[in-house]
Amino acid sequence: MKTIQAIVELAHGDHSGQPMAMATVVNVRGSAYRRPGARMFIAPDGKAVGTISGGCLESDVRERAAAVMASGKPNVVTYDSTAPDDIVFGLGLGCNGVVQILIEPLATHNTDGLIAFFAACVARRQPGRIATVFRSELIPPGSRLMRWPDGSVTSNFLDPALTEALLACFDETANRRTAIRSLELPDGRDAGVLIETISPPTPLVIFGAGDDAVPLATLAKSIGWHVTVIDARPAFPTVARFPMADAVHCLETSLLESHPDVAFPPTTLAMIMTHSFVRDRELLRFLLARPLPYVGILGPKKRTRHLLDDLGFAHPPDGLHGPAGLDIGAETPEEIAISILSQMQAILARRGGGALQDRDGPIHDPVDQPLP
Numbered sequence: 300m301k302t303i304q305a306i307v308e309l310a311h312g313d314h315s316g317q318p319m320a321m322a323t324v325v326n327v328r329g330s331a332y333r334r335p336g337a338r339m340f341i342a343p344d345g346k347a348v349g350t351i352s353g354g355c356l357e358s359d360v361r362e363r364a365a366a367v368m369a370s371g372k373p374n375v376v377t378y379d380s381t382a383p384d385d386i387v388f389g390l391g392l393g394c395n396g397v398v399q400i401l402i403e404p405l406a407t408h409n410t411d412g413l414i415a416f417f418a419a420c421v422a423r424r425q426p427g428r429i430a431t432v433f434r435s436e437l438i439p440p441g442s443r444l445m446r447w448p449d450g451s452v453t454s455n456f457l458d459p460a461l462t463e464a465l466l467a468c469f470d471e472t473a474n475r476r477t478a479i480r481s482l483e484l485p486d487g488r489d490a491g492v493l494i495e496t497i498s499p500p501t502p503l504v505i506f507g508a509g510d511d512a513v514p515l516a517t518l519a520k521s522i523g524w525h526v527t528v529i530d531a532r533p534a535f536p537t538v539a540r541f542p543m544a545d546a547v548h549c550l551e552t553s554l555l556e557s558h559p560d561v562a563f564p565p566t567t568l569a570m571i572m573t574h575s576f577v578r579d580r581e582l583l584r585f586l587l588a589r590p591l592p593y594v595g596i597l598g599p600k601k602r603t604r605h606l607l608d609d610l611g612f613a614h615p616p617d618g619l620h621g622p623a624g625l626d627i628g629a630e631t632p633e634e635i636a637i638s639i640l641s642q643m644q645a646i647l648a649r650r651g652g653g654a655l656q657d658r659d660g661p662i663h664d665p666v667d668q669p670l671p
Contacts, residue, residue, distance in 0.1 A: 300500045301523025303417045305348040306340040310407040310414045317343050318371070320364035321413065322402045324351050325375070325433035325493045326479060327666070329396030335666050336477045336495050340405075343368060351400055363402050373403035373441040375433055401433050403441040411453050416445050417497065423448045424499040424525065430465040434491030444469075460484050468494050478667045500525040501647065502564060506582050507572035508535035508547075511597075514636040515570065517543050522640075529561070531578065552581040563589055568643050570623060571596040580606050587616050593646055595623030595639060625652050 310319065324337040332353035339349040339357065341364040351360060356378060367374055378398045407414050413429075420427045425448035432442040444454045444465040454462060464482050472478040478494045501524040505512050508530035516526050520543040527546040530536040536549045548561060555561055563569075569591055571582050579596060583606055586594045596603055596619070603621030615621070624638030625645070645652035648664075655662060 300421070300498060302338055302349040303497060304421055304500070304523055306338065307414065307418045307421055309340055309342060309346070309348050310405075311418075316408050318368045319343065319405045319407055320367050320402055321405050322351050322360045322364060322400050323431070323493070324398060325401045325431065326399040326491065327396060330661070331396040331398050333398075334477070334663055335479060335493055341365075341368075352398070356398070356400070360400060360402060367402050367404050371404050373401060373439065375440045376400050376402060399433060401431065401440055412455075413443070413445075416447060419448050420497045420499060424502075425449075426499060427497045428469055429493075429495045429497065430468050431493045431495075432461075432490050433493055435488060437488050438490055460486065461490070464490075465492065468492060472667075475667060502567045503527070503643075504529060504561075504563070504567055504569050505572065506530070506570065506578075507574065508532070508537075508540060509572065509574060511632040511635065512572055513540065514633045515572075515639060516541055518636050518640050520544070527561070529555075530573070552578065552585055555585060563591065565590055565592075567591050568593040568647075569595070570639060576602070576606070580609055583607075583619075584610055587612075587619065591618055593643055594619050595642070596621040598622060 320341045322339040322341065324333050324335050327335055333351055337349070337351050339347055339351045339360060341347045341361060345361055347357070347361065350357065360376070363374060363376060376399070378400070380396060405414060406412055409415060416427055416429070427448050428446040430444045432438050433440050438456070438458070438461060442456045442461065444452065444462060446452050446469060452466070461484060464484055468480055468482070472494050475494065476496050476498070480492045480494060482490045482492055484490065503519045503524050504527045505516055506529050508528050512528060516528055520526050526544045527548070528536055528541045528544045529548045529550050531549065531551045533549050536547045538547055541547050546560065548558070550558060550561070569586050571579050571594070573579055573582070574597070583594070583596070587610070596606075598621065600622060607615060620642065623642065624635060625642045627634070627638050627641070629635045629638040642652060
């Protein structure tokens with residue numbers, strides 16, 4: 300989501316209203332640095348946000364994007380790095396795979412277009428879905444159906460058969476982050492389609508606004524998460540101390556339930572770091588009553604066991620992590636923040652958090668994977 304946020308900011312910046320281009324990885328075979336759905340947004344002056352490779356394709360894609368902006372016509376480019384000498388188009392790729400990239404012109408002022416769709420997902424903090432045609436003999440590449448966060452559906456084509464087929468794809472891949480499908484339309488046409496779920500920023504709520512909370516909030520915000528900081532001590536939860544946070548509240552635990560500006564959607568990650576046994580106990584009582592994917596707490600395992608005993612838990616509940624974080628030998632607040640954030644990311648990705656060199660199989664999961 301951080302790339303999506305950056306795309307919206309650049310599109311609405313100094314170049315607003317001018318032709319721009321979007322490069323999207325739409326298909327991958329074999330090994331590749333980025334997966335389908337990775338994007339790079341290019342402004343007329345060549346400024347770009349996002350990446351579609353490890354740095355080997357971006358220059359070539361910029362040149363092609365300039366031609367697309369000039370012509371107004373989309374283009375699908377295939378980069379094949381499976382050749383024995385590993386030299387493709389003079390780019391020297393090293394991933395040993397085939398990557399297809401859709402490069403398309405965008406009108407940033409179009410209220411029904413892709414940029415407006417991204418902006419709606421960011422502003423509403425709700426998911427949207429996109430189905431993009433990248434391969435077809437008769438259907439232009441970049442033909443797209445979008446289901447907006449409010450449930451409305453729009454498209455940049457008028458073909459009812461294609462609309463019906465893409466809506467069926469939405470239903471069939473309802474819980475998928477990305478999926479690639481080959482569609483056969485009623486009239487015999489064939490189309491390759493990338494289906495995506497554009498998820499809202501991951502919500503992280505940090506309870507405790509001490510000095511050790513600052514690097515955790517900073518790191519989480521740097522990867523595009525939505526960060527809320529809550530503390531009951533008036534001197535600590537301030538915008539001056541947490542300028543990176545999306546929201547800062549001075550609240551007692553008893554007021555969390557009724558406060559209109561504090562929400563806990565089911566994707567919320569919660570981290571308790573108040574350094575107060577009494578506050579931690581009340582926060583655990585509040586948070587463990589909710590089906591959250593992650594509740595972390597600082598302090599040794601014995602302290603967490605004491606807290607759970609006080610609350611009547613015979614065994615640690617699912618989703619509770621105490622002490623929070625991965626075992627990387629962290630000591631400083633910054634190191635501890637890395638440890639905690641890494642564990643959160645591993646849980647979101649359904650990974651064990653081990654060393655990549657010890658992983659059996661490819662680094663990346665298959666494209667067709669369920670949402671967290």
